[in-house]
Amino acid sequence: MFSRSNVIKGVAATSVVDRRTLLKAGMFAGLGLAAAPALAACGNGSSGGSSGGPGLTWAGWDGPPASERFRQFSEKMTGQLGFKVTYQQVVGDYLAKLLSQLSAKAAPAAFYVGDIYMAKLIETKQVLDLTKYLDSGDAAVKLDDFYDGLYQWCRPADGSPGLFGLPVDCNPAVIWFNKDLLAAAGVTADPAAQFAAGTWTQDALTDMLDKIRATKKKGLLIGSGWYDWFGWITTFGGTLFDESGKAVLDADPKSLEALAWLFEQLKSGNITYTGSLPQGQSGDVLFYANQLGSIATGRVILPNVRKLKFGYDIAPFPSLSGKDIMPVPVNTAALSVNANTENQDQALKFLGNFVNAGGQEFRLADGGNAVPSVKGLEKIVTEGDDPAHGKLFNDVAAKGYAVPRAIAGKPTVLTELPLLVDKMFKAGNETPQSFSGKVVQLINGTN
Known part of the structure; x- marks a missing residue:
């Protein structure tokens, strides 16, 4: 199992579909049954199921401009692999349409899978184990090519052998900051400079947030999803899961210390919970509007940030040492x-070429909004020195972790965890022990 400094053992994706809606609708109950009406909206399942055919169709959920790049890549693969490759862009409810196609044995030969439904697709044997292909001499990619924290969620939730998907690319959480706003607040050394000097610590971040708050601007936001707050525990040395995948943050001293710091920042107003923002406001919008000093997110915002009229850069999350x-x-x-x-x-050949270094470079170069999930493509995130410390995207991805299998393997936990955290953040009366205890109960299934 994946091990990263004893932080999280056993680890993802953000689905573009609404999790609450899907789980309430009981979408997974339809697997293996008759197709739902949404099937017709997907169309072109000629490469999947019993229909066969000389070509291959694959599906994803990205819209423009990614969809145009996907079509270009499909054309390239048609010439390179010797068979017709067609990209099927699924508009609307991706998961509902995919499940309809799978039920009718008419799904594409390859398709994107998000964290909310990988475990169920594995359980119902809808996706192929890639182990034999990856171990063969013919594979266009090897498992060692990937950062090892990024694919564990594609294994069976019960720990049995097998790997049923490979990460297409990624978005590691980093700290984007508004250089002009920080300077106006009296921050003499920005996070990137402090990291380079080995002084980017918890205290340094707290001091920065104090100064921003004094200007009546917001310093940092936090959401209720696992991606939004897990990092504030692990970056300060906390342990979320043990070797068996059991959540243990309620019994880990460093995790509790990190939560204590987080609650202090929320109470002081240094950090603002996104669930308390007025309707229509969001973290990225506030950042673009010069009202937010820093935002914890991935490279996904780069295309929009490039349009801003203030200086910006990135840094990793702070650490206890200030340099790690x-x-x-x-x-x-x-x-x-x-x-x-x-x-x-054909599908395996396409998959290997889609996720290997060549495929990811083709898809992500020239202003892409994601980070390679394979090693050796540093040049992608340093294009044009935008942002100046873009290399850190790869460095953070190499050390990071995708959604833990203890969560990915339980779709109800994926849905209920942010609801639970939302309730606790809004109440504002939890202690580190009570907060972590409720989270552990939910994840471990003991509530």
């Missing part, structure tokens, strides 16, 4: 192969 890059969350999605496709060999 610690493990923090990384968003990722996977590409999987339809276990029922008749074009299995």
